[in-house]
Amino acid sequence: MTRKNAMTRKKKKARSPDTSLATVVTLRLYVAGRAPNSVMAIANLQAICQQYLKGAYKLEIVDVCEQPRRALADGVLVTPSLAKVSPAPSSNIIGNLSDTGIVLAALGLNSAAAS
Amino acid sequence: MPARKSAAPPLTLSKAATGIAGFDLLSGGGLPQNRTSLVIGGPGTGKTVFALQTIVHAAREYDQPGIFVAFEESTDHLFTNAAPFGWRLSTMARHSLFFLDARLSPTVVRSGDFELSGMLAILEAKKQQIGARWIVFDGIDVMLALLHNSAAEMREIYRLRDWLAHSELTAIVTTKTDGDTSAVVNYGFMQFMVDCVIRLDRRLEEGIPVRRLEITKYRGSNFAPGEFPLSFGPHGMEVAAPQSSDVQHEASARRVSSGFAGLDGMLGGGLFRGSCTLITGAPGTSKTTLAGQFAESACVRGERTLFVSFDEGGERIVRNLTSVGIHLQAHVKSGLLRMYSGRTDEINPEEHLIRIESLLREHQPRCMVIDPLSAIAKIGALRSARAIGNRLIYTARALHLTTYITALVDGADPRAEATELQISTIADTWIHLSYVIHGGERNRALTIIKSRGTQHSNQVRELRLSAAGPKLTEVYSSGGEVLMGTLRWEKEAEERTRKLRQQAEFQHKRRDLQFAEADIAARMSALQLDLDRRRAELALYASDDQAQHVSSGEWQTQLRRLRGADTAATPASAHGKRRVARRKARPATNGDQAPR
Numbered sequence: 001m002t003r004k005n006a007m008t009r010k011k012k013k014a015r016s017p018d019t020s021l022a023t024v025v026t027l028r029l030y031v032a033g034r035a036p037n038s039v040m041a042i043a044n045l046q047a048i049c050q051q052y053l054k055g056a057y058k059l060e061i062v063d064v065c066e067q068p069r070r071a072l073a074d075g076v077l078v079t080p081s082l083a084k085v086s087p088a089p090s091s092n093i094i095g096n097l098s099d100t101g102i103v104l105a106a107l108g109l110n111s112a113a114a115s
Numbered sequence: 116m117p118a119r120k121s122a123a124p125p126l127t128l129s130k131a132a133t134g135i136a137g138f139d140l141l142s143g144g145g146l147p148q149n150r151t152s153l154v155i156g157g158p159g160t161g162k163t164v165f166a167l168q169t170i171v172h173a174a175r176e177y178d179q180p181g182i183f184v185a186f187e188e189s190t191d192h193l194f195t196n197a198a199p200f201g202w203r204l205s206t207m208a209r210h211s212l213f214f215l216d217a218r219l220s221p222t223v224v225r226s227g228d229f230e231l232s233g234m235l236a237i238l239e240a241k242k243q244q245i246g247a248r249w250i251v252f253d254g255i256d257v258m259l260a261l262l263h264n265s266a267a268e269m270r271e272i273y274r275l276r277d278w279l280a281h282s283e284l285t286a287i288v289t290t291k292t293d294g295d296t297s298a299v300v301n302y303g304f305m306q307f308m309v310d311c312v313i314r315l316d317r318r319l320e321e322g323i324p325v326r327r328l329e330i331t332k333y334r335g336s337n338f339a340p341g342e343f344p345l346s347f348g349p350h351g352m353e354v355a356a357p358q359s360s361d362v363q364h365e366a367s368a369r370r371v372s373s374g375f376a377g378l379d380g381m382l383g384g385g386l387f388r389g390s391c392t393l394i395t396g397a398p399g400t401s402k403t404t405l406a407g408q409f410a411e412s413a414c415v416r417g418e419r420t421l422f423v424s425f426d427e428g429g430e431r432i433v434r435n436l437t438s439v440g441i442h443l444q445a446h447v448k449s450g451l452l453r454m455y456s457g458r459t460d461e462i463n464p465e466e467h468l469i470r471i472e473s474l475l476r477e478h479q480p481r482c483m484v485i486d487p488l489s490a491i492a493k494i495g496a497l498r499s500a501r502a503i504g505n506r507l508i509y510t511a512r513a514l515h516l517t518t519y520i521t522a523l524v525d526g527a528d529p530r531a532e533a534t535e536l537q538i539s540t541i542a543d544t545w546i547h548l549s550y551v552i553h554g555g556e557r558n559r560a561l562t563i564i565k566s567r568g569t570q571h572s573n574q575v576r577e578l579r580l581s582a583a584g585p586k587l588t589e590v591y592s593s594g595g596e597v598l599m600g601t602l603r604w605e606k607e608a609e610e611r612t613r614k615l616r617q618q619a620e621f622q623h624k625r626r627d628l629q630f631a632e633a634d635i636a637a638r639m640s641a642l643q644l645d646l647d648r649r650r651a652e653l654a655l656y657a658s659d660d661q662a663q664h665v666s667s668g669e670w671q672t673q674l675r676r677l678r679g680a681d682t683a684a685t686p687a688s689a690h691g692k693r694r695v696a697r698r699k700a701r702p703a704t705n706g707d708q709a710p711r
Contacts (some may be wrong), residue, residue, distance in 0.1 A: 003337070030233060032232040032236060033232075034577075035230055035232050037228050037230050038230075040227070041227075044227075054285070064232075064233035064236045064237065065236045068236045069237075071233060071237050072241070077215075077217050077234045078218065078229045078231060078233055078258075078261075079230055079234065080229060081229070081233065091222065091224065092222065092224065093223070093224045093225070093226050094219070094223055094224070094226070094229045094261075095225050095226040095228060096226070096228050096229065097226050098226060099227055102225075102226040104225075114277070
């Protein structure tokens, strides 16, 4: 819970200085409590966001254990699972996001990675 | 293994019925309740149907909601596949069943390791919401394969097991194999974590696809070992389980006519109601004729009858039987007689079985003919044919049908049948038809090999066909050989002349005797006359003698009187004589004096 709040705070903070970037990437990460892969996914995602999105992102973390109905409605089955909500095209990545190259490719951030 | 919260686990394992005909029998009641069962099998063996049918049954019959997690097929696909069985899953999905489409979208990218805990959290919530008692994980292998390493797979299997153990749901997990069980990832481990393992199999047996089901493990319970034929009927999956039937079914003491007075007589009054009669014979020994006659007599009694033919069309059979005086046409028209014909090479035997069983439900017959059952073995899948034969007989017995089953055997030896379909052991009555070739002729012979619970004739009879219907005739045995056909006719003619001759001889003899009798009688009367004559003569003689005596006495007295005085000449003698005479003749003297 605190983690989520911190995250929300962070993304709000991050948005203001970086309005120059054309698009804000909205991400949603589904985790299962303190399961090892979920913890790893959070850490990996935060690192990626900081490095490649430079604050131009919105991240919501949903704990499936606490909000199972929402996860069901969103079609989430395995955890951790990352959804790119916007901009289009949307994409889904499962796993602890340990392979940064795959994550960037799936998020359409290859160019960011190259620069 | 399951960490059950209840303090005292029940001594006997409780079981949850699957509603799959046959399976509940094999497993002694169904799947282990609140435990996990594993269903393994190759693609298209019916794993999904098994699981679906079970939860549909539970929801319908016991009002137990269930969750179906589909890793392999879309929910729509499932609904479509289940439609032929009449389950109407889409309707049930609104009330008692919850379907989770757990396929990962093909666009999903995988980066690093993941777990199933999120899904289990979702399922836990759903379980609470609908009060589920059952859960199915269909095609768990698809999900596990995404984990890319066996250590992770094992970890997730553990996770699943723990969750199931705490959930107290009755679970079915299905997973694919490619024939070889060792090919299943972590198969041994999965098998260990569950309480019951069911193996489904589909293979070609001499070109015919056959399906099988086998329970390979059932912790804490007995189960029927071995493989059992499996088929898909109009209401879902069916397993041909051997029913412990013989003792259950009351044996009837009531007799039913075989439609054949001669045969009824040989059987001591007819067939037992609800019994199964097997007729074996070489081609053309009129097995079908006997069966047709049985069917006709059943219809005449007003009993619904099902005639199953495996080698000819119904119309053809009706027509052919008309030529031997058996008229089925009217009964077919009236609806009393139902013909089912299916050539065995068109569809597989299991399919036939299912169609016949549904016909039995629909037509509700009291009598059934299967002609010939051996045709289902003809195509080669002997094992399944055997199982189907047994199944048919047990079904008929359970429904208390009086059944005629014909089977073709090659050669004269009826024992050939025993090695083929092995029905003879189950049948109550076994009639064998054969040809006897003798004197350049082929004639049909009928023998009753066995007939349970009844006195039956041990004699071989000749079966004769005519437009008036078949007839059984006594056969002559001559020098240890059975005589039939013209040989019998010859023998009969011979017998007739012999009889005539015998009769003539007898009459001749009788006349002789009559003559002798008359002769003796005549002689006897002649003798009698002679005797009478002689007797009369004798009587005459006797009376003369007496008269002589009397007259001689009188004569002397007369003489003495006439002589007068000369009585002293013989005083002693005269004295004595006088005394005697006086004593003897005194009354007579007195008497005599009167007429004198």
